[in-house]
Amino acid sequence: MVIDDLIEIAEKERAARKKHVVRCCMAAGCMSSDSKGVKEALEKAVKDAGLEDQVEVRGVGCMKLCCQGPLVQVDTNEPGATVEITTGNQGPLYQRVTPADAASVIGTLKGGKTTVQCGDPKDPFFTEQFSIVLANSGIVDPERIESYIAAEGYQALHHVLREMTPKDVVDEMIKCGLRGRGGAGYPTGLKWATVAKTPSLQKYVICNADEGDPGAFMDRSVLESDPHSVLEGMAIAAYAVGATQGFVYVRAEYPLAISRLQTAIKQAKQQGLLGSGIFESPFNFNIDLRIGAGAFVCGEETALMASVEGKRGAPRPRPPFPAESGLWACPTLINNVETFANVAPIVRKGADWFAGIGTEKSKGTKVFALAGKITNTGLIEVPMGTSLRKIVEVMGGGAPDGGRIKAVQTGGPSGGCIPADALDTPVDYDSLMKLGSIMGSGGMIVMDETTRMVDVARFFMEFCMDESCGKCIPCRAGTVQMHGMLTKILARQATVRDLQKLEELCEMVRSTSLCGLGQTAPNPVMSTLRFFRQEYTDLLKKDLYGGPNGNGNGEPKPAPTA
Amino acid sequence: MGACRLCLVEVAGIPKLLPACTTKVREGMEVQTNSERLRKYRRMTLELLFAERNHVCAVCVANGHCELQTLAYSQGMDHVRYDYRFPKWEVDDTHPLFGMDHNRCILCSRCVRVCWHIEGAGTKNVSGRGAKARIISDLNQPWGTSDTCTKCGKCVMSCPTGALFNKGSTVGEMERDRGKLEFIVTAREKKQWIAE
Amino acid sequence: METKPAADTKPLLRLATAWFGGCAGCHMSFMDLDEFLIDLTAKVDVVYSPVMDVKEYPENVDLCLIEGAICNEDNLELLHKIRERTKVIVSFGDCAVTANVPAIRNQLGLGNAESVLQRAYIESAQNNPSLPGEPGIVPALLPRVMPVHEVVHVNHFLPGCPPPADRIKALLVQVLEGVEPRLEGNQLKFG
Numbered sequence A: 001m002v003i004d005d006l007i008e009i010a011e012k013e014r015a016a017r018k019k020h021v022v023r024c025c026m027a028a029g030c031m032s033s034d035s036k037g038v039k040e041a042l043e044k045a046v047k048d049a050g051l052e053d054q055v056e057v058r059g060v061g062c063m064k065l066c067c068q069g070p071l072v073q074v075d076t077n078e079p080g081a082t083v084e085i086t087t088g089n090q091g092p093l094y095q096r097v098t099p100a101d102a103a104s105v106i107g108t109l110k111g112g113k114t115t116v117q118c119g120d121p122k123d124p125f126f127t128e129q130f131s132i133v134l135a136n137s138g139i140v141d142p143e144r145i146e147s148y149i150a151a152e153g154y155q156a157l158h159h160v161l162r163e164m165t166p167k168d169v170v171d172e173m174i175k176c177g178l179r180g181r182g183g184a185g186y187p188t189g190l191k192w193a194t195v196a197k198t199p200s201l202q203k204y205v206i207c208n209a210d211e212g213d214p215g216a217f218m219d220r221s222v223l224e225s226d227p228h229s230v231l232e233g234m235a236i237a238a239y240a241v242g243a244t245q246g247f248v249y250v251r252a253e254y255p256l257a258i259s260r261l262q263t264a265i266k267q268a269k270q271q272g273l274l275g276s277g278i279f280e281s282p283f284n285f286n287i288d289l290r291i292g293a294g295a296f297v298c299g300e301e302t303a304l305m306a307s308v309e310g311k312r313g314a315p316r317p318r319p320p321f322p323a324e325s326g327l328w329a330c331p332t333l334i335n336n337v338e339t340f341a342n343v344a345p346i347v348r349k350g351a352d353w354f355a356g357i358g359t360e361k362s363k364g365t366k367v368f369a370l371a372g373k374i375t376n377t378g379l380i381e382v383p384m385g386t387s388l389r390k391i392v393e394v395m396g397g398g399a400p401d402g403g404r405i406k407a408v409q410t411g412g413p414s415g416g417c418i419p420a421d422a423l424d425t426p427v428d429y430d431s432l433m434k435l436g437s438i439m440g441s442g443g444m445i446v447m448d449e450t451t452r453m454v455d456v457a458r459f460f461m462e463f464c465m466d467e468s469c470g471k472c473i474p475c476r477a478g479t480v481q482m483h484g485m486l487t488k489i490l491a492r493q494a495t496v497r498d499l500q501k502l503e504e505l506c507e508m509v510r511s512t513s514l515c516g517l518g519q520t521a522p523n524p525v526m527s528t529l530r531f532f533r534q535e536y537t538d539l540l541k542k543d544l545y546g547g548p549n550g551n552g553n554g555e556p557k558p559a560p561t562a
Numbered sequence B: 001m002g003a004c005r006l007c008l009v010e011v012a013g014i015p016k017l018l019p020a021c022t023t024k025v026r027e028g029m030e031v032q033t034n035s036e037r038l039r040k041y042r043r044m045t046l047e048l049l050f051a052e053r054n055h056v057c058a059v060c061v062a063n064g065h066c067e068l069q070t071l072a073y074s075q076g077m078d079h080v081r082y083d084y085r086f087p088k089w090e091v092d093d094t095h096p097l098f099g100m101d102h103n104r105c106i107l108c109s110r111c112v113r114v115c116w117h118i119e120g121a122g123t124k125n126v127s128g129r130g131a132k133a134r135i136i137s138d139l140n141q142p143w144g145t146s147d148t149c150t151k152c153g154k155c156v157m158s159c160p161t162g163a164l165f166n167k168g169s170t171v172g173e174m175e176r177d178r179g180k181l182e183f184i185v186t187a188r189e190k191k192q193w194i195a196e
Numbered sequence C: 001m002e003t004k005p006a007a008d009t010k011p012l013l014r015l016a017t018a019w020f021g022g023c024a025g026c027h028m029s030f031m032d033l034d035e036f037l038i039d040l041t042a043k044v045d046v047v048y049s050p051v052m053d054v055k056e057y058p059e060n061v062d063l064c065l066i067e068g069a070i071c072n073e074d075n076l077e078l079l080h081k082i083r084e085r086t087k088v089i090v091s092f093g094d095c096a097v098t099a100n101v102p103a104i105r106n107q108l109g110l111g112n113a114e115s116v117l118q119r120a121y122i123e124s125a126q127n128n129p130s131l132p133g134e135p136g137i138v139p140a141l142l143p144r145v146m147p148v149h150e151v152v153h154v155n156h157f158l159p160g161c162p163p164p165a166d167r168i169k170a171l172l173v174q175v176l177e178g179v180e181p182r183l184e185g186n187q188l189k190f191g
Helices: A003-015 A035-048 A099-110 A145-150 A155-163 A166-176 A188-197 A218-225 A227-241 A255-270 A301-308 A337-349 A351-355 A388-395 A429-434 A453-467 A473-490 A496-512 A516-520 A523-537 B036-052 B067-074 B110-119 B154-158 B178-186 C025-031 C035-041 C073-085 C094-098 C101-108 C112-123 C165-176
Strands: A020-025 A055-060 A072-076 A204-209 A245-251 A286-292 A332-336 A365-372 A378-383 A405-410 A416-419 A443-448 B008-011 B098-101 B124-127 B134-137 B164-166 C013-019 C044-048 C061-067 C070-072 C086-092 C141-146 C156-158
Touching: A003 A145, A003 A155, A020 A035, A020 A099, A035 A055, A035 A099, A072 A099, A145 A227, A145 A255, A155 A227, A155 A337, A166 A188, A166 A227, A166 A337, A166 A351, A188 A227, A188 A332, A204 A227, A204 A301, A204 A337, A218 A227, A218 A255, A218 A337, A218 A365, A227 A245, A227 A255, A227 A286, A227 A332, A227 A337, A245 A255, A245 A301, A255 A286, A286 A301, A301 A332, A332 A337, A337 A351, A365 A388, A378 A388, A388 A405, A388 A443, A405 A523, A416 A523, A453 A473, A453 A516, A453 A523, A473 A496, A473 A516, A473 A523, A473 B036, A496 A516, A496 A523, A496 B036, B008 B036, B036 B067, B110 B124, B110 B154, B110 B178, B154 B164, B154 B178, C013 C025, C013 C073, C025 C061, C025 C165, C035 C165, C044 C061, C061 C073, C061 C094, C070 C073, C073 C086, C073 C141, C086 C094, C086 C165, C094 C101, C101 C112, C101 C141, C112 C141, C156 C165
Parallel strands: A020 A055, A204 A245, A204 A332, A245 A286, A365 A443, C013 C044, C013 C061, C061 C086, C086 C156
Antiparallel strands: A020 A072, A365 A378, A405 A416, A405 A443, B098 B164, B124 B134, C070 C141
16 A cells, blocks of 8 residues: 555545435444434435435444434535535434435435424534544444545555654644543643653553443544544554554443444555555554453553453552553553544644644543533534533533523543533633543533432442442442442431541542542542532431530541550 | 552652552652551541451451451551441352451452462452452352362461461461461572571 | 548549440450459449449439440430430440441341341240240340441440450540540550
């Protein structure tokens, strides 16, 4: 494979384009509402209408407005157009399409009328999005590498391998200001630089696709909709840091993502875009899949590496950091799906372009999965610094049935609840941190007035309790105790002293746990206590036995001085 | 390991607490080992351990020779403020020489490590997660049916509590010779097996 | 133990001891104080104890040593009464501090009270197997055995099974001297 081959594939793909492209969402959300049946019915309808030479029915990835799925959108190419439609959302958008609707949808192409529910592509939900990671999502066919190549795919990899030194690539990543999209926001370029400069005969690149936060489905959608963008990002990273082997660690609960990744890896190998001597350079890179068995803690990088090595998925203390000693004690670069998906666009369009998007300290865009009590459930990608209010009220359409939004939970079980009066906060790493929450991987759960915050805290604590690996005591036993105290509060059996004990334990578990799971497990409790303390105190019962030490709550005695 | 979090220390310039057992010492490092905050956390960690399973010192084979018990009083733990969980755990008495009482296990995994890294038998392992995690033999089967166990007893020697014990020992009788394991590991280096 | 204080000396400390779910070993250990018991009689007035014939827990008690875990409804009722009428409560021995052996039945989960009664009075009975049940006389078991501090506020803890006599003495001496009692090191050893 040389660049001419790549261009030839792209041109062939564009030349084969028909007048109409009927895009049918084939991501997991819509597939669970029978979009596969819809696609088959659409193909049959095209055949029945004799429009095979004019209409292409294309299975695509996520079209974002998941709550209205299955989604179908019809694009019409201008005669003579040579470029792929990359902006999307052009033609009429049909919602909640059933196989029975197919004939009527195809009928519109012959001037017919349809009664199928029409969505509004001009809704702020779509128009306010800024797509980098999701640019191909809902546009390209994730099961055909040609479709990705036609959308400028693998050109960035070629550019990097033929025109840039590994150091140039690392410098570009530092310059663009990209920060890790897995949640903590560590500068990606710095991480790459550390791995690059650690000497070793063998290095690894790992893509963390063990997305486990309740209500989060960004990474799954990226993998299902545009797997090649992740593979390309990984290959560029491998070149930059000097790795020859990559792993995608993806959870078994994502069978569609796994199958699309397998297809994508196979196709990329067939085309010579993975393997030995890529683009006739000396660069070799292979990617293998590792399937996680669904333990949340395996999203933690050291536990993930243990799992890839075939060991029990339990974290270990850091340092040493994976960048210095990771998989099989070799320097290892671990980035999240979304981080890798940002890489190729950055290389294609330049670090300056990327650095111009977002805020001073948080560059680029962020994908969020909107869920909970919100009208428009689905995926959105917005520039960093967009206010929560814009995301939730303008794009998300607010709470359904005229309800009032009470809080927005970000960051999953590691994050916190942001109250409605702080909705004007810009969404970036540092602003969310100041509110006691975190950016997290992008789950955003909206709650209305009917939600009890102590319930929310208990739900997340139960999650952490079940998902604790059991290695360190504060997390293993502390989450059980915190869960017990929250249960006691909800049963109106707790006193003000139990609440004090809970707060003390939150603080202790945060400070002493071994890995991020335990260190952040108290966050939902601490943030709801910070903004909704009244809801806790309303549930307390009277303390019968006051006293300086309280009810079985004696102050710890100082240790004997040896 | 760095798992029990009892040896956490404060290191100047690092916001997080670090486990002393896995942190390398550096020249000029400023370390606090016994601050009020650390003592408080240590006591809380011990209380969490006592509340987690069923540690009844009064009827335990290791009473008086237990690292958990000793740590508790040395840290001034006079009672446990958290509600005892009282989980139901089994006792595995299928092995001809040794017993395993999961009620007293603190999941330190010393038995697992000694079995894999020193004896090389690989009988012991950890299964399950969170509060449901437990030590298993081979493929989660009764210890007595294990094909890999060499009956060497190193796991029993390494156990800090009364979870692993010699059969036939009763309250307070489980004394362990800690020097023996160290001897096994270091005797070759120190040439201790050569007669004078 | 009915010594009356002389008018010019400081009033005797009103001491009580109570016995809940436990084996009475802690009280036995108390008796092991030997000659210190004689010193004690000069300083305390024992107003309530299982070794005395006092039916009602008195008012205005200064110090109460509580042995045993809270196992039945009578325990619970008396404990609340003790807390209301006592200045300083000491959890005396492991059963009071940790619920210890009596709480082993908690591991059986809900319905443990029924199953232990069944085991003791039906399955193991040689003659006339029947469950004890005399409303108003035999107190019902609580669903869960609790350490004392889980029910009421406890001022001090005296662990041990039983606490050795010198440990009891160490605590009593400090209380009698009017200092905040503080036990350290292996004086806090359970078991």
